[in-house]
Amino acid sequence: MSLLEEMSEWVISGNANKVKALVEQALAEGVAPASIVNEGLIPGMTVIGAKFKVNEVYVPEVLIAARAMHAGMAVVKPLLSVSDTKEKGIAVIGTVKGDLHDIGKNLVGMMLEGAGYTVIDIGIDVPPEKFLQAVQEHKPQIVGLSALLTTTMTNMKATIELLKPYRDQVKIMIGGAPITPKFADEIGADGYAADAASAVDCANNLLAS
Amino acid sequence: MLARERFLRAINLQEPDRVPVFANLTPQVAEKLGKKMGLPYEAEDSFLSTRISHTEILLELGNDAVGIGPGRAISSPTVELPDGKLKDEFGMVYQRFGYYDEAVVRPLAGVTTTDELDQYQLPDPLAPGRFDLAEKMVSKYKGQYAIVGDLEATVFELSWNLVGLEKFLMDLTMGEDYITELLKRVAAYNTAIGVRLIELGADVLWLGDDFGTQQGMMISPDLYRHVFKPLQRNVIAAFKGVNPQVKIAYHSCGSIVPIIDDLIEIGVEILNPVQPQAKGMDLGVFKQKYGDRIAFMGGVDVQGVLPNGTPEEVASEVKKRIAAAGRGGGYVLAPAHNIQPDTSIENIYAMYDAVREYGTYPLSL
Numbered sequence A: 001m002s003l004l005e006e007m008s009e010w011v012i013s014g015n016a017n018k019v020k021a022l023v024e025q026a027l028a029e030g031v032a033p034a035s036i037v038n039e040g041l042i043p044g045m046t047v048i049g050a051k052f053k054v055n056e057v058y059v060p061e062v063l064i065a066a067r068a069m070h071a072g073m074a075v076v077k078p079l080l081s082v083s084d085t086k087e088k089g090i091a092v093i094g095t096v097k098g099d100l101h102d103i104g105k106n107l108v109g110m111m112l113e114g115a116g117y118t119v120i121d122i123g124i125d126v127p128p129e130k131f132l133q134a135v136q137e138h139k140p141q142i143v144g145l146s147a148l149l150t151t152t153m154t155n156m157k158a159t160i161e162l163l164k165p166y167r168d169q170v171k172i173m174i175g176g177a178p179i180t181p182k183f184a185d186e187i188g189a190d191g192y193a194a195d196a197a198s199a200v201d202c203a204n205n206l207l208a209s
Numbered sequence B: 001m002l003a004r005e006r007f008l009r010a011i012n013l014q015e016p017d018r019v020p021v022f023a024n025l026t027p028q029v030a031e032k033l034g035k036k037m038g039l040p041y042e043a044e045d046s047f048l049s050t051r052i053s054h055t056e057i058l059l060e061l062g063n064d065a066v067g068i069g070p071g072r073a074i075s076s077p078t079v080e081l082p083d084g085k086l087k088d089e090f091g092m093v094y095q096r097f098g099y100y101d102e103a104v105v106r107p108l109a110g111v112t113t114t115d116e117l118d119q120y121q122l123p124d125p126l127a128p129g130r131f132d133l134a135e136k137m138v139s140k141y142k143g144q145y146a147i148v149g150d151l152e153a154t155v156f157e158l159s160w161n162l163v164g165l166e167k168f169l170m171d172l173t174m175g176e177d178y179i180t181e182l183l184k185r186v187a188a189y190n191t192a193i194g195v196r197l198i199e200l201g202a203d204v205l206w207l208g209d210d211f212g213t214q215q216g217m218m219i220s221p222d223l224y225r226h227v228f229k230p231l232q233r234n235v236i237a238a239f240k241g242v243n244p245q246v247k248i249a250y251h252s253c254g255s256i257v258p259i260i261d262d263l264i265e266i267g268v269e270i271l272n273p274v275q276p277q278a279k280g281m282d283l284g285v286f287k288q289k290y291g292d293r294i295a296f297m298g299g300v301d302v303q304g305v306l307p308n309g310t311p312e313e314v315a316s317e318v319k320k321r322i323a324a325a326g327r328g329g330g331y332v333l334a335p336a337h338n339i340q341p342d343t344s345i346e347n348i349y350a351m352y353d354a355v356r357e358y359g360t361y362p363l364s365l
């Protein structure tokens, strides 16, 4: 097994210490930082996402895999050149106003990051104005809204309306337990995904279109 | 037939005169209804407040059971802090977000070892005052209504609430020692409370730990079987030891298809709430597969028709659920969660009316 393959395996099994050590070893051996990210860390998260989607692993395994990826990222990130980091795009994500459910949103953020996006997580209970501010400030290509409650889903619509002036620059995807593709259509979202791995596919498709 | 007999016959897998009902309300819905009906709508001070509050309103609507549970100890009521947040006896601090009070401080958020855990003391389960309200409710309603003792955050949920869900799940998966110890202490705490509720006269103990999400289990079935199942088995055995007649209900939101056999094995007799839009949680299929062994309580969709449908659609939802699970008894109609503030009063009335219309035995569905 190559060093980078081994790194992926430790991401998959969620061993942060091993991942960090292997990243340091790879750097010492002269492996390019971008290769460490793209051939070591990201493939691990891709595997975890695919397994999560088919219930082969569950929420805790995704959380520890993401933690392991972060441990590696923290070491290589400062070494990435500007051209390395600009590749995929920026995603702003948050849970809408009135809603505190954050596990789903966090997993989506982790998988997007694990797929090479720069993720700006603006938290829970996020009012539409704060999404607008984040769009103005970070100029993302993707905005992801999460809602787990029928009482807060309506705040997705309000957020999308407020972002109207920016719709030619950002694609909006939504998700969460009560969300359906039909609802996404009705409120004018660009995309919907039922789980964190599909959220990455959704973001990729939106950027390609 | 008295409500109590109706409820007990149903959960004993016999046909009563009609399908019993057991719903709970969020404070906003209770206030709307209470004002309309001229009944008190204040919530009780308790960890699981909505399950034991608003009793008069719920009975007037048509509930067949009364929820009781632990209140706060006299010495440690929930206090309002200078900044308006609420602090309870567990050391949890809650803040209001929109409709809901949610935890912003968790007492074990920084714990990593059993030694650190030892610095934290769970409240005294039998502290003076803890059961004053439950006693009052039992003496008022016993005999006429079924008494449901609520212990819905039995092991997993109360434990993760003290720690924070993400940290808890990661530490659990890494096999941290303090998790095992915390789970044991929380199980002991709730066992003591449940035993007291049984002694007071609960007909049913309503346990629960949410292991489901919309798409599937939150943790692996294996992890459930290794860590939580043995603890839950002991808790249930303790309750049956005090009174073998007491019935065990179990609540888990979301999709928990892989562990239903496990729950039945450890003594669960009533499955709740069978959240209909969660993957695989199909009341009709479950009735076929498990209906000779357990009863069901729930089924009414709170993610679609109850908040968003018309009263006619609510009525046909009720009819559909009764058709799926009502035959031969074994079914208590209930919404899949406490009724949320976006639900109209008309829809709530429509739900209760429809049970009377379609739920009368012999069923003609």
Ligand code: B12
Residues within 6 Å of the ligand: A059, A098, A099, A100, A101, A102, A103, A104, A105, A107, A108, A143, A144, A145, A146, A147, A148, A149, A150, A151, A173, A174, A175, A176, A177, A178, A192, A193, A194, A195, A196, A197, A199, A202, B026, B097, B100, B102, B165, B210, B212, B213, B214, B218, B253, B254, B255, B273, B275, B278, B302, B303, B307, B336, B337, B338, B340
């Ligand atoms: C855990 C949980 C809680 C925890 C949340 C802890 C936390 N830190 O998040 C606690 C206990 C705090 C909680 C509180 C409440 N809850 Co809750 N909760 C759940 C539960 C059991 C699981 C949710 C979860 O964490 N899933 C795990 C993650 C991984 O899944 P997910 O969130 O669905 O996310 C995935 C996808 O949806 C998607 N996704 C999510 N977001 C996004 C965003 C984008 C952009 C994309 C593309 C995809 C995407 O990808 C994710 C990963 O695969 C659900 C049950 C259910 N059926 O979902 C109820 C549930 C959501 N809760 C419910 C309710 C009612 C509440 C309360 C209102 C209860 C009350 N007080 O009355 C409060 C509200 C709190 C608030 N202000 O938000 C109801 C909602 C019903 C309704 N009418 O909508 C549910 C459905 C339970 C039920 N039986 O009906 N809850």
